[in-house]
Amino acid sequence: MTQLQQYIDYSQEVKQAKDNNQPIVALESTIISHGMPYPQNVEMANKVEQLIRDNGAVPATIAIIDGKIKIGLEKDQLETLATSDNVAKVSRRDLAEVIPTTQIGATTVATTMICAELAGIQFFVTGGIGGVHKGAEHTMDISADLDELAKTEVTVICAGAKSILDLPKTMEYLETKGVPVIGYQTDELPAFFTRESGVKLISSAQSPEEIAKVHQTKHDLELGGGMVIANPIPHEHALSKDYIESIIDDAVEEAESKGIKGKDSTPFLLGKIVEKTEGKSLAANIKLVENNAILGAKIAVAFNHM
């Protein structure tokens, strides 16, 4: 066993999938512990896993439990992540500190990418990525997700990013770092709750097969780093832009006045948005993750068939 493998623990389902060379899709756990309230969080997690199976791939939700990187969680582990109020939000910076403790850790997009790559998983589904925060010119608050996308070779399927972030600056940062952002059947960056953001994309893809080919080509060229597939929320679940923007603006203002910063910023904003929309944002959030799970599974299957 290499030094590295001693830290990794596969679920039976994922282990079998690896042995049989089946397509696997990684899922993050911060969205469960810090992104949504209970019990919707665990319902979402189970549903999303099932959607990935129904579409021909094997789900691997990733978290830190008992000092190990768990690749694939059992039902009771998902429940613990969803209910415990003592779960650490683990980004790249925190990973080596949390593993030697008994603390349960939820992996962010950045850390899920790291762990997926260690486990040989190339596709990862989530809701939204972190990015450059509004006011970053003063706070320097830029999610570690962006630098991870620059260096870790995992394709992330998401619904763009919430406008708690500065989306144009987030796109500039990704361009500087050489990270492709491909719209799925759209030429505009989706803004999570809405299909539009006003930010045009350079590239779009029409099918999972097309995305699988770009993923393979990027690998063959040894370019390194990941890729963002931006999949707009389905029309019927999208929220009105004016409605959600005004709520987000209020939440950002409240975070500022309360001095919320660092790793607490994103969870605070996500919680406030759920509260202020009385659950409307939560319902949309769940629908868009489900939509991403279906696309992610199809991409992983298409890649497997190449």
Ligand code: PSU
């Ligand atoms: N954006 C969402 N929902 C989330 C997150 C972001 O709409 O759950 C989580 C993800 O785990 C993401 C993390 O990686 O927040 C980013 O946190 P930060 O901004 O502190 O890097």
Ligand code: MN
């Ligand atoms: Mn931050």
